């Protein structure tokens with residue numbers, strides 16, 4: 001038992017934090033927001049130069065090994081800059097294929113996903129109908145759906161791979177509140193689907209996705225706090241820095257209290273999944289709901305504590321606020337995750 | 351990062367669990383699960399001695415002083431098994447968890463030999479003499495005076511809210527030893543025997559009906575000149591270091607008590623059907639999540655204990671658990687409904703959950719109020735400007 005980063009993990013954290021701070025600048029993110037919600041150059045250098053896109057995927061499958069703790073470290077750093085990259089798609093679809101794909105599927109897709117040549121998106125799709133290996137139906141709210149080369153859809157008792165180039169698949173992208181990860185509606189009309197091994201695929205997709213979102217939220221929340229603290233020492237009112245007013249200090253302190261719990265949540269969940277602990281599900285639902293709420297609360301405070309400037313388009317506060325909003329509703333909202341926690345601790349409601 | 355325990359640790363768990371469960375099923379059956387610090391005091395002193403006799407009293411201490419040099423993982427395990435077995439709250443927690451570690455850190459060899467055996471051996475109960483009528487949150491405003499007469503300190507003043515003073519053998523007192531000094535300078539940290547004519551203790555009844563804390567009057571109370579921990583006039587540093595030990599492994603034992611309380615809330619909700627109510631389920635889930643995050647926050651804090659300075663997990667821990675427990679108390683009353691407002695008998699005495707509800711109003715006050723915690727977090731954790739102080 002040692003609930004602290006190993007030296008290697010600390011080094012990875014240092015590397016990815018520097019990478020995203022230097023490259024995922026506000027300027028580039030805003031350019032990406034105008035260009036379909038992706039900074040392709042950033043994603044390419046993340047995949048090629050940093051070599052961390054294969055995290056959580058076994059070396060024999062072309063990944064770099066390691067696990068959810070390292071994935072969380074990466075997502076935390078990416079989230080702290082609200083980076084416009086398809087990391088969530090990789091964390092969900094990539095994990096699902098690695099865990100539930102056959103050899104051919106892995107060979108076809110994992111290499112391109114890890115190298116960045118292909119982009120993946122995944123979604124919960126209970127309304128899809130399958131007939132003779134062909135899928136039909138509509139899948140709403142697919143994150144980065146309009147960029148994806150490959151989709152993983154998870155139904156109630158089956159999971160499928162569908163290539164974007166399939167003639168039976170069409171995508172309509174939407175102007176989305178969070179422009180760094182726009183949503184799309186995918187329509188399938190007899191699209192060619194390859195089945196994944198359902199249970200392991202779904203479990204891995206959930207673990208990868210919830211950890212990715214929770215860790216992004218942690219990084220984002222910490223950034224809202226750091227930036228607000230910085231501002232509070234510069235901005236003067238009533239002849240003193242606004243950060244010297246107790247009401248202001250206490251709100252920042254409350255943010256830190258939440259963020260420290262969110263940090264425990266992310267790494268508890270990541271460790272529990274990596275170690276196959278019986279409490280992994282409890283940890284995942286806890287982390288997703290707690291971190292998303294924490295991020296939203298902190299991002300809201302960031303706007304309030306900046307005054308008028310915090311309400312402008314020019315200031316980054318709204319990027320955090322909108323990412324937090326989308327993380328809250330994505331892959332199960334807080335009430336749903338807490339009901340899962342209730343089921344695990346109290347049992348089913350009668 | 352690793353959460354799992356090694357095979358060696360699991361063997362240690364088996365040994366600890368075996369012993370603790372044997373005790374709680376046998377000789378000490380009558381004190382199982384007592385959460386407060388005021389009932390069955392004599393039996394619980396016997397329990398302290400029993401722990402000591404089997405070397406389970408202070409397992410994290412060096413072997414030389416009655417401990418086992420236990421690793422962090424072993425201390426975590428022992429705390430878990432202690433609670434699982436239903437062993438009662440440690441009546442000498444102030445001695446074992448606060449005074450002892452501070453003496454280990456600051457004491458001379460002679461002081462260690464004088465005080466530690468009584469603590470580890472479970473024969474001497476300690477209490478904490480910090481707060482005064484005009485020194486609460488502003489602890490540095492201590493007015494109790496100490497001066498040397500021959501080779502004795504003579505101490506006069508008043509302490510208040512002194513938990514367990516009515517049955518303690520020793521008190522550690524923060525007193526102003528340097529005449530004319532102000533604030534944190536000029537204080538000394540003295541270890542005093544309670545059984546002497548110069549000390550008078552008067553119980554104060556609390557809002558839950560119990561009287562766990564007291565007023566402690568010192569009127570030319572005495573202790574030997576060498577019963578001072580740390581340097582003369584440097585007691586503030588010792589006093590603050592002691593507060594740091596509140597964040598030690600003992601927090602895990604406290605969390606197990608919280609676990610029992612949350613389990614009792616869930617039990618009550620199942621019994622009266624509220625467990626099916628979606629709103630109640632959300633609140634219980636929040637409590638469950640909060641308790642787990644407390645646990646993993648504590649494990650982070652303990653795993654980082656050797657790092658310089660306080661890390662974020664440590665700095666935010668007090669307000670986190672205090673607020674969690676206050677919320678749990680409120681949830682408990684919501685779940686119990688009006689039944690929670692009726693005592694079992696004629697006496698103004700409360701069962702576990704109503705008592706948690708009432709007592710938890712003090713959790714956000716003692717050991718630094720929630721407001722003081724926020725000041726500390728903002729100033730030490732975030733580097734914001736310090737609060738202005740008045741002139742008095």
Ligand SMILES: Cc1cc2nc3c(=O)[nH]c(=O)nc-3n(C[C@H](O)[C@H](O)[C@H](O)COP(=O)(O)OP(=O)(O)OC[C@H]3O[C@@H](n4cnc5c(N)ncnc54)[C@H](O)[C@@H]3O)c2cc1C
Pocket residue numbers: 477478479480481482483485486487488510511512513514563712715716717718719720721722725737
């Ligand atoms: C159950 C219990 C057990 C205790 N046991 C012990 C013990 O064993 N030994 C011991 O020495 N003490 C003990 N205490 C005392 C405890 O540490 C003090 O009560 C606590 O530090 C607060 O001091 P106070 O009561 O004087 O309140 P005050 O300091 O007068 O505070 C009153 C209110 O003002 C607020 N306030 C004060 N300063 C500020 C500020 N700078 N900014 C914002 N708000 C502020 C506080 O948060 C609080 O809400 C115990 C208290 C309780 C309730």
